Amino acid sequence: MINEQEFIARRQRLLGQCAPNSVCIVPAARLVTRSRDTEYTFRQDSDFWYLTGFNEPDTWLLLSNHDRHQQSFSAMVCQPKDASQEIWQGRRLGAQAAIARFDLDEAYDLSELPEVLMEWLFGHTHVYFAQGQYPHADAMVHEALKTLREAPKEDCAPPSMHDLRPILHEMRLFKSASEVAVMKAAAKISAAAHKRAMTTAQPGVYEYQLEAELHHEFAMAGARSPAYATIVGSGENACVLHYTENSKVMEAGELVLIDAGAEYMGYAADITRTFPVSGKFTKPQKDIYNLVLRAQQNALNFITPGVTLKDATLRVVEVITEGLVELGILTGSVSENLENETWRAYFMHGLGHFIGLDVHDVGNYRIDGEDRPLQPGMVITVEPGIYISPQASVDEAYRGIGVRIEDDVVITATGIDILTSDVPKTVEEIEALKQ
DSSP states (O other): OOOHHHHHHHHHHHHHTSOSSEEEEEEOOOOOEEETTEEOOOOOOHHHHHHHOOOOSSOEEEEEOOTTTSSOEEEEEEOOOOHHHHHHHOOOOOHHHHHHHTTOSEEEEGGGHHHHHHHHHTTOSEEEEOTTSOHHHHHHHHHHHHHHHTSSSSSOSOSEEEOSHHHHHHHHHSOOHHHHHHHHHHHHHHHHHHHHHHHHOOTTOBHHHHHHHHHHHHHHTTOOEESSOOEEEEGGGGGSTTOOOOOOBOOTTOEEEEEEOEEETTEEOOEEEEEETTSSOOHHHHHHHHHHHHHHHHHHHHOOTTOBHHHHHHHHHHHHHHHHHHTTSSOSOHHHHHHHTGGGGTOOSOSOOBOSSSSSOOOOSEETTEEOBOOTTOEEEEOOEEEOOTTOSSOGGGTTOEEEOBEEEEEOSSSEEETTTTSOOSHHHHHHHHO
16 A cells, blocks of 8 residues: 555655746546446546545646745645535545645635636746646646736746656656555456466367456456456467457367456556466477576576666577577577577567556656666566467467466566566466366
């Protein structure tokens, strides 16, 4: 659990990195129409959640370090208390309760937003705002600025506009101990779901039935939503990287690739495992699986502070290329295949990505044109894979095999901590679980 003091500290740290005499404007997400008068389940904007932990839509956070305050000043604009609306749509916190709940200086009803924006923008030199993220928010802020610029008084409107995201996303890149604890909980829930899917899978079961098993395990543990669209790809479907139809019946002798993770308290897990539907790997399946596992373990052994994802990727590529040459899937020497990048036909995606409040989380992978070294507090996925098209010009026994193995890893001062290690990964562990 992330306590209120951490959210307050984040807001203060954000404001402390802004220029003097600045105002920060951070809108929450809005409800999104699913069809006619029904909405999708609400999911809060990740930046807003990071700064508040507040899960209501149509809310705005305002922060100021204006000279007149002599210190940081904070406010929130939120939906008003409305007994009639709350009967239909659920309880609202309201402005008065928000002040104490979030340790704010002021709070306002949403109906006051146009006037509040002008009041808060007035007299500041700098505005920090994520332009282009929400069209309705752009329109509100720009209208307030337009009105101030046309006012008879001089210097009413801030002359300088800045993108808030570079500062905020750099903060989000480095997870606190509380965030890592929440991500461990998300990983634990997700691991239990993967194990449940492994034991449930058998010939005749539909991919969507495994998806249901995963989602049920998530929800029963308090993670009501998956962090992304769940992938359950059996047989040749495992070679489609973002396969989400999940409509095929699984057959004996096939592998099934599951890429699924829970979202818990806003934070994502992201796990991939590949295993035999019938419980036993065939020889060709085992060949490819152990090659991917060997590549992943090589990366996990290599990753430490100071290493870049590119460095780790190069090591994985070498292992995969050597293995594919040994199996006869690639012809020629290892060095020739590395030089010609022929491995890209079978491993066509990146080794990993940042993960946090978003499954593909924010953060720059390069700084000043150079690959960024990994640092303590960053959390990444490590997910090598091999995908052999059914049309590939290789031994028929390998065609249509797709394998990916993915774990979530937090970078520590001395190395890594694997958050998702509860899920069986070796051939022996998987086959034992399937018995």
